[in-house]
Every structure is written in C-alpha cells, then in structure tokens.
Amino acid sequence: MGHSHSHDHSICIETAIAEAERLCAERGSRFTDLRRRILKMIWQGHKAVKAYDLLDQLATEGGSAKPPTVYRALDFLMEEGLVHKIESLNAYIGCPHPGDNHVSQFLICDKCETVKELSSDELTTAVMNAAKQANFAIRRQTLELHGVCANCQRNREAA
Amino acid sequence: MGHSHSHDHSICIETAIAEAERLCAERGSRFTDLRRRILKMIWQGHKAVKAYDLLDQLATEGGSAKPPTVYRALDFLMEEGLVHKIESLNAYIGCPHPGDNHVSQFLICDKCETVKELSSDELTTAVMNAAKQANFAIRRQTLELHGVCANCQRNREAA
C-alpha cells in the first residue's frame, strides 16, 4: 500500500482539514460534517479520487448518499479552492495550499497515480505570454501533465 | 451564424480532408468513408464537437450509428493525430497541422466557443523545464486555456 515517498500522511490530512476549517470560518462559509467527511476522503492519499468512489465510501459508512449529495459537496469544496478537478481523469484532488490565489498545474503519474500540484512561475509566465500574444483574456486554465514520476522511474519494476 | 474572424472556411475543410487523405495513404491507414464523414463534421467550424452531436448528425444523414461507431472513429482520428480531444469540454477538435509531431495547447473562448490550437515554443519549453525540475517524464499533456478571445473582447455586446 506504500507511498513510495514515505511520509506521515496523517499530518497531510490534519493540516488540510485545519486549513479548511480556518478558511471557511474566515469567509463565513459553512464547513458542514458532510463536506468535512468528503474532504477527508479525498485526502486519504495523494491520488485523485472519483465521485462515485466517494459515493461508495459514504454508503459503507452507513449513510445512503446519492450522486447530487457528493457533487454538491465537491462544488462547494472547489468554490472554496479546497479541491481541484483533474479534467483528464474526471477525478478530484485536495489542494495543498488553499487560500493562496493560484492557478493549478498538475503532474500526474500514470504508474502510481500520484498527483502533484505545481507552482512554476516560469510556466505561469509562459501561459500568460502565450495568451497575451493572441490577445486572449484567460479566465481559467487546465494544465495537466501526464507521465512517470521520479519515484516510479527509479523503481522500474513497480506497477 | 457568423464566424467573427471571417474567412472562407470551405478551404479549411478541404485542406484538412486532403491532409488526412495524404497522411493515411502515406501510413497505410484506412481513411474510410465513415471516418472521412466524421472528420468533415468535426471541421464544420472551429468549435469543438461533442460525440453525441456527431451521432445525431449521422442519424440525420440516414444511417443508424450507435455510440461505439462514433467513438471508434474518434479513436482512429486521434491516433492518427487528425483530431484532439478537449478534456475540459468532452469534445473534439480538428488538428490544423497533423503530421508535425507536436504537443497540443488550446485557447478556448467561452463566449463564441472558438478553439485555437497554439504552438508556443516558450510555453513548450516552460512545460519541459517544470517537468525536468521534478524529474518527471512527460508522456502527454492537457493544456487548455479558457477565456475570451480577441474578437469577443472587441464585440462586447455579442453573446
């Protein structure tokens, strides 16, 4: 089950929840129990999570959630900048630095499925320049790089 | 119905079909009637086209196509590099320069829905540098910039 890049992941989860708590309080948004549970599920690892997997997990936990329940929670979490959608996977990933106003750029390993969020200034600048050159006013961007992460390159045999 | 950036679009279509013809012949791939018809439909404009719209059009043209028929044709066209999928729209767009080995970067106008394929060297370089810095081996990229195109910015009142 190992994370190759081993770390105490419970800290990731706790930090994410605490940050969410803080931001929502600050903004007067309601971080309800359902929303907290779903954010926690998304943070179970560093892989993107699918909506129907969340549904299944909710079902396991006793309740009887239906699709709109999950999608509404995801919409809320996205509006608050707590999670991002990975368009090329139809899946959702927790944002490691919510609050910062930032664009999302992702490295997605096709072997171990780990998703890493980038913040490359050079990349951001290049995007803005490309848009400027075409007189194009950017409102949002989808930037998803698929390939093989450093770990999976080392451990060739894995997966 | 106007293209704002008016041009003789029949030339776009003819060029695309001719190029497809040429490339497939060169490669020994079979550019069948169905595939040609679907490529033509996708090239009806510079907007991305949805799979089920293609289905509907095929139905109109008499036949009784089912989803797999369309998706297989799309898969073929994508493998040959003749069309690209826009992940953030679940839709498909013709490639204006198939044959060139290239990555795909798109400007997508949320007003008029026009999709423009970019080839920014600076952007390509920035992507590669970002990946290199993380020791990440890129295999494919999804780079879709949404916003408002130059035309739609001029014609504020439109749409």
Add this chain to the structure above:
DNA sequence: CTGGTAACGTTATGCAATAGCGTATAAACT
C-alpha cells in the same frame, strides 16, 4: 474459395453529472 484481419453494427451496461423538488436546519430579524 478459404481463412485472417480490420471496420462496422448491435445490444447492453457502467460511470459521470445534473434537473427538479421537498424537507430540515441554521442564521437573521421582529
């Protein structure tokens, strides 16, 4: 004309997302 392969048709199903409506509940005001 026979056997192989690729394309296409057909049926069915699975996963992704939303529509529309009703109910519960929490904040905000009187």
Add this chain to the structure above:
DNA sequence: AGTTTATACGCTATTGCATAACGTTACCAG
C-alpha cells in the same frame, strides 16, 4: 420566543459520456 430567509441536504429521475462484449461484413492473401 416566533417568524422569515437562506442554505444544506435528501430523494427520484434523467441525461450525458464512454466502453464491453459479441456478431457481421468487407476485403485481401494465399
């Protein structure tokens, strides 16, 4: 406290996107 209002949540149903699995046809090589 009682009323109002907005928000969250539950539920049923439907739509949209995509593929599985299998059968049939077209075509080419031997």
